[in-house]
Amino acid sequence: MNDQPRRRPAKPHRRPKKDPVRFLAFEALRAVDERDAYANLVLPPLLKKARAKGDFDGRDAALATELVYGTLRRQGTYDAIVAACIDRPLREVDPPVLDVLNMGVHQLLGTRIPTHAAVSASVELARVVLGEGRAKFVNAVLRKVTAHDLDGWVEKVAPPYDQDAEDHLAVVHSHPRWIVSALWDALGGGRAGIEDLLEADNERPEVTLVARPGRSTTEELVKALGEDSSLPGRWSPYAVRMAEGGEPGALEAVRESRAGVQDEGSQLVAAALAAAPVEGRDTRWLDGCAGPGGKAALLAALAAERGATLLAAEKQPHRARLVERALAGNPGPYQVITADGTRPPWLPGTFDRILMDVPCSGLGALRRRPESRWRRRAEDLEAFAPLQRGLLREALKAVRVGGVVGYATCSPHLAETRVVVEDVLKGRGGEPVEAEWIDARPLMPGVPALGEGPDVQLWPHLHGTDAMYLALLRRTG
Helix, strand or coil: CCCCCCCCCCCCCCCCCCCHHHHHHHHHHHHHHHCCCCHHHHHHHHHHHHHHHCCCCHHHHHHHHHHHHHHHHCHHHHHHHHHHCCCCCHHHCCHHHHHHHHHHHHHHHCCCCCHHHHHHHHHHHHHHHCCHHHHHHHHHHHHHHCCCCHHHHHHHHCCCCCCCHHHHHHHHHCCCHHHHHHHHHHHCCCHHHHHHHHHHHCCCCCCEEEECCCCCCHHHHHHHHCHHHEEECCCCCCEEEECCCCCHHHCHHHHCCCEEECCHHHHHHHHHHHHCCCCCCCCEEEECCCCCCHHHHHHHHHHHHCCCEEEEEECCHHHHHHHHHHHCCCCCCEEEEECCCCCCCCCCCCEEEEEEECCCCCHHHCCCCCCHHHHCCCCHHHHHHHHHHHHHHHHHHHEEEEEEEEEEECCCCHHHCHHHHHHHHCCCCCCCCCEEEECCHHHCCCCCCCCCCCCEECCHHHHCCCCCEEEEEEECC
16 A cells, blocks of 8 residues: 555646737837837838738727837836836846836736736736746736836835926936926926926827828818818818827828828928918929928929929938838929938029928927837937038028028927027038028917917927927028
């Protein structure tokens, strides 16, 4: 007789179950981190592939999108919370582990997903992509996170406002401190305005369409979308706002490039340049930094209505091809070339109107590209500065006397906006240019809160647009 106690049979090894929604979101976050990719470029093809395989429906796509963008927007806040829940410096946590953790924190604190489901789904994802050991670490950290809601955690990890206002706002609203400081300087005013702006940066932007004049109408777009799935633009006469979840590519006008996706701020910039008064001839227009082509397409349509010709120049060949695609089928005369606006192939005094929408930090589009806030550094502005001044200086040479140049940038940072214009006009770093300011505010009729002028700064929290800047200058000699 065997008196040995019976051993319990070992539990069979369970293979982790792959959740296609969270796995796809993790793939997108890794691409953003490893390849410096942008979520708005990485996510759509991943979603398209998942739909083609039959893995996804509309709700799955919406959840994956929320997990990616929500995690990226709130990364700074979530990093601070995770740091408070671990016994090592945050920099020692491997980036893939931190992606899983932050995505789990977002589910716990930024969505309505039940606590148990958020933790278990995150741990299961960790088993799939990280392995069993790291999954236990993820489980332990997320269980600590469940101790408080978002407000409770923010109170614990953010310094008091009266002790360090900028650091407080940086943690609460998930922006790097230097960006908080720069935006506050550009905006001016007290606490309420900067908090409203930072909150607006963390909101999901609407998808806005542009009906290109002479090729489409807002009425056509509203009819195609349905009145229940569309809203008129706030400020631009060419804008239609889509209801959440709409697919622009499903519209015939968009597929045919008669309409496109374009923020209202960009529409207002192009329309204001086209409306600015010029003296004499008005037949030759230039978009000197035309890629990827949204403003060029609107300018080409507006030029065609007046019998003018648009030259769209773009330095990067692949972006020049995007411009060609955006302008395809435009009825008016236009030309797309690959050219560097700081070493232009055109003669001085050639054009009547010029738009220079210069390369910049992109701080005005943080709603659309939330990863940019973590990728940019304050020193990046020094690299942009010579290029921005060079492009504006050459644009003022390329326009004829009496013609108009629009200097635009998708950034509210003073070092990229008014400081650039003033330096060029005063000849700092080059020869002085004979030009005068044009008040841009009357050229955006109906748009409130445009400041003291003569230049214009749009804001997400005031106008519902990207933070576009526009200065209009008339050459006088």
